[in-house]
Amino acid sequence: MIEDFVAGRKKIAVVGMGYVGLPLCISMGKVFAGVIGFDISTVRIQELQSGHDRTLEVSPKDVAEASVLFTTDPAALKEASIIIVAVPTPINSHKIPDLKPLQSASEIVGRNLSRGAVVVYESTVYPGVTEDICGPLIEKHSGLKAGKDFALGYSPERINPGDKVHTVENIVKVVSAQDSATTELLAALYGKIIKAGIYKAHDIKTAESAKVIENIQRDLNIALINELSIIFHRLGVDTMKVLEAAGTKWNFLPFRPGLVGGHCIGVDPYYLTFKAQEVGYHPEVILAGRRINDYMGKYIAEQTIKEMIKAGTAVKGSRVLILGFTFKENVKDVRNTRVVDICHELREYGVNPFIHDPEAEREEVREEYGIELIGNLHEFCPYSGIIAAVKHDKFSGITPAYLRSLCGNAPVLIDVKGCFDGKECGASGFGRYWRL
Secondary structure, eight states: HHHHHHSSSSSEEEEEEETTTHHHHHHHHHHSSTEEEEEEEEHHHHHHTOOOOTTTTSSSSHHHHHOOEEEEEOOOGGGGEEEEOOOOOOOOTTSSOOOOOHHHHHHHHTTTTOOOOOOOOOSSTTTTTTIIIIIIHHHHHHOBBBTBBBBBEOOOOOOOOOOOSGGGGSSEEEEESHHHHHHHHHHHHHHHHHHOOOOEEESSHHHHHHHHHHHHHHHHHHHHHHHHHHHHOOOOOOOHHHHHHHHTTOOOOOOOOOOOOOTTTTHHHHHHHHHHHHHTOOSSSHHHHHHHHHHHHHHHHHHHHHHHHTTTTTOOOEEEEEEESSSTTTTTOOOOOOHHHHHHHHTTTOOEEEEEOOOSOOHHHHHHHHHOOOTTTTTTEEEEEEEOOOGGEEEEEEEEHHHHHEEEEEEEEEETTTTOOOOOOOTTSSEEEEEE
């Protein structure tokens, strides 16, 4: 049967051409003929048809060489024997799971589903969403019955934006389905593109649960280090030197303090905690970790203000330059970036923040956050302080001396990611240097 997909006699469709769906679609298109890449965004599809990926997750060469039909026509899904749904699963302003994109995609799939097809979800969800929410929606809009007329599967995405080592092909793929035959089909299908291996989960809920706890574990570990950083600062101890010393033990985990944003680590825990509370359990540890990590932007802004006061700098009306706005280094993704928390908190103190990020799309930042990125670092200098928030490679050539040239008297340098040497910063003329 797999040879039918390789030859294009049976087709695969991927719904959602974002950070998850596009790399998967391109990988599929390198092995299988006639892959369909569907998205509701006309602009996005037109870009891909011209060979350009604004996220830079795939190269123009890869787009050109893959056998993929990019389309906004949902009727194209009727040709697919396997439909993979890879749409965002964000949270709303109340930190409650927002399933609207997933529900909308399920309705589109349902209206264009062929009998006998398999629908696989890759979006991060809490246990039960695939079978209890998505399946019934497909049934409603298709008139077909799950488990009889079509099959459901779940294979959690493990994309790490900006990572050119741990790509789709190089990450172990978890697969699951309503029945063993469909599980075997998905294992064989994904196995044609995944070099790292396939893991067959016990059932769909197990796979959903495994995905959501992967990021919860990272979130909690970073929260621990963030809390330790706050404690060590109060004790007058350098956190990074502590971590270097502790890291000499063979089983010490190398986590570092920092802002925790993005569409995964900063979001996924709320999916499980929402479901936990729905079934009558109030999670303590998970939410404690979230509270710590959500607080870090405010904490960094507060430390900036304290350092400015110690340096004898007037706070109200001052200008502070923030380097970086994306949720992590070397990506264009600004979804759920926590740098915005620093910006908002500084404004509460009467400080004027100016943000520069060579990776972020200025229009996207303007539309999403109402913030205008600056293109020229000299445009609003002199600054009273600089916050190095994101460690982009494009910032690697920037020296403390250059940053000092952008500032007025006794400026402060807030080094969130530990990019600079404190002694060099002092020698360059910074009045105060602080790192997380």
